[in-house]
Amino acid sequence: MATLGNSTNIFWHECPVGKLERQRLLKQKGCVVWITGLSGSGKSTLACSLNRELYTRGKLSYVLDGDNLRHGLNKDLGFKAEDRTENIRRVGEVAKLFADAGLICIASLISPYRKDRDACRAMLADENFIEVFMNMPLELCEARDSKGLYKLARAGKIKGFTGIDDPYEPPLNCEIEIQQKDGVCPTPGDMAGEVVSYLEGKGYLHYQ
């Protein structure tokens, strides 16, 4: 019996079918690919492209998109600092469940603060958290402005917008960094390929 935060009388139920069995069934290893970066840096594009590339290889992945989750699990949260932290905590906890279920879970959200991302990393065995930093210049993201949000932020109609009037803290030790080469952005396929190569090299796409 345990006392945890506001909860008491909580037992832990161990089920005889665990992560190993599910990984054997899926012929892959569960993990979290955490894509972080500015709005407009290509997080969702990479998430979709990676999801498709893994599917064509017969691997089961699932995208947790920060925006989409705000329609459901996190619809009670706004964009205040503590709400952002709670938003990321919940996505981390859910991503952990998906990894435990044996899936390659692709989490795609700005997640601007280092401590929030590191808290998610700490939830998992370190090697099962693969941080992908979309290292694109603010000017590029703002020029794209596919959602028109930078314009609103510059006009002061959105407050606390990451990159404009709220900081983005780049990762210090991410597993993968996506960036321009000679001023040219990698294609979605190139970006996905980079992550797939990493997963392949680390043995996530097989089960031995």
Place this chain on the structure above:
Amino acid sequence: MATLGNSTNIFWHECPVGKLERQRLLKQKGCVVWITGLSGSGKSTLACSLNRELYTRGKLSYVLDGDNLRHGLNKDLGFKAEDRTENIRRVGEVAKLFADAGLICIASLISPYRKDRDACRAMLADENFIEVFMNMPLELCEARDSKGLYKLARAGKIKGFTGIDDPYEPPLNCEIEIQQKDGVCPTPGDMAGEVVSYLEGKGYLHYQ
């Protein structure tokens, strides 16, 4: 762009690999098996047994256990009425994600209030929410008292304990009801078999 509760500037990203593709990969259909009932009624036992039975058939399922989630996603919640409601809402939202990922998601939690369970049902297409009512007499659950919680509740050391000083509202239209036959409890295998037969009959264990 949408305004939802506390969130604005939220877009919906559609990925080209969707539920249908994942179901094809897994050769099954995603759904939620929601097991409700008193403490000690056998929810976790059924969840484990069902999980194992599905695994032996090569099907991917995952158990969301109410107690276990209180160690992670829901560790900020207690047992007040609004916390219980939020606890169940979050489990429902996560179960929905797992079903969307193509898994047979087995949610196991007391979930004593009808309106909370119905809210989870409403999150999914109706036929993808399979409510299993562990209809065991309170006397039996209390006699088992495998966690020693009824004893504590009777002694007044736990307040608001379902069945003792907090109500359990039985489902009115559940898909499956597990009960004693001639005063004898079904075995874990029998209970799992009942759910598997239902899933089989409804086509969840295949993909056409």
